[in-house]
Amino acid sequence: MGWPSQTVNPANFTSAIPGWSEEAACARRLAAQPSTAKAATMRILDQLPWGEENMQFLHPAWERAVSAEGTSRRPGTIERPARANWRFAKRLRHGFSILSLIVVAVSAFAADQLWEPLARLPAGGNAGLACGVVDSRIIVAGGTDLGTGVKHALDYVLAFDSAANQWRQIGRLPRPYYYGAFGATDRSLFVIGGDDGHRTRSDVWAVSGTGTSRRMAELSQPVGYVGCTTWQNACYILGGTRDVRDLSRMTADFLRLDLGSGAVSFLPEYPGGPVFQSALAAVGSRIYAFPGGSYNRVQKRAEAGQGAWAYDLAATRWRPISSYPFPVRAATAAPLDETHVFVGGGAVMPVTLGGPTATARAFVYDVPGDNYRPLPPLPFAAGLIGLQRWGEYLFIIGGEDLPRHRNSGVFRARIRDLLLAAGE
DSSP states (O other): OOSOSSOOOHHHHHHTSTTOHHHHHHHHHHHHSSSSHHHHHHHHHHTSOOOHHHHHHHOTHHHHHHHHTTOSOOTTOOOOOOHHHHHHHHHTTTOHHHHHHHHHHHHHHHHHHHOEEOOOOSSSOOBSOEEEEETTEEEEEOOEEOTTSSOEEOOEEEEEETTTTEEEEEEEOSSOOBSSEEEEOSSEEEEESOBOSSSBOOEEEEEETTSOEEEEEEOSSOOBSOEEEEETTEEEEEOOBSOTTOGGGBOOOEEEEETTTOOEEEEOOOTTOSOBSOEEEEETTEEEEEOOEEEETTTTEEEEBOOEEEEETTTTEEEEEOOOSSOBBSOEEEEOSSSEEEEEOOEEEEEETTEEEEOOOEEEEETTTTEEEEEOOOSSOOBSOEEEEETTEEEEEEEEEETTEEEEEEEEEEHHHHHHHTTO
């Protein structure tokens, strides 16, 4: 039994489901674009073996969506499905598998409109890496791989050749690095603290565009699981823990590392309290800090946060901004222009399969309006994604897509297309 004759726009269908209103808005914008995405999505949905009666029985959102399409069916007139359909629907329980398929179909075509796949990272997936643009190339250093089922700290330095669409190893770090801070100038990628697989570090290394490294500075304490961003030749580092194996040692520290002199200064503490894996981006003269995780000392577990703040570099003080649309940690952020910030991915609760669930949801934060505009989901759900702006593109590089698993995918999207997709 195919898609019902009273065809429903997936955007209206998903908008009736709690928590999916943003995806519905993206689907509406996608449907309005002069492309084949909408038609292709409907062809996919037409292959699903769900009849209208099954859909109505499984979730009342179906009826509300049909009504939204202007059909003659009135609310409350749904008849009980036939016995065969009853058994079929009962086996599917609440029918969220159907709803998920629809959202996946809509999301996949929306993502295809935006994100161009590039050469994957070599030697398996990676998460917790450092990245930057050095000598007009994207450089990636360190990270973690779980190709053997055991977390392996990486020390390689890779460069992306955009003309040939390939990655090439150009060197090695003096020691493995992951889950630390990083920043970049035109001439160097700075690897700051992080863990080497044995302990969390405080040393800072400058990596050149040829892959060579030099020791540049030493912090007063180890840093891991931090949030970081670069602004005017300085790296701003927020929170984190003194030991990535012990979240009880989290801090609310906010540091500035001068990438020229190596001087470190302490700025006013983060008002949200101790935090780890927050997402930072610099726009104008402010550092925007999107949610990170906290540590529940009673239950001894990590929890996702929702609060967001902006630090005014001129006034040297924090102020709250609109909360993120949902609790998250290990998201990633980058400026798109002087008034917009990309924020996406991350880990959300509840914990499943032995770890947090990754999300592919993404937003454009509108600085003047202090609001979040939804984007079509990322090509894959993951936290700890490498995010890098280069020229007219925004790149996403690897990430932790499942507990104890890494993604090797690399994609790019035009910044103007991201802004258009967000309704800007």
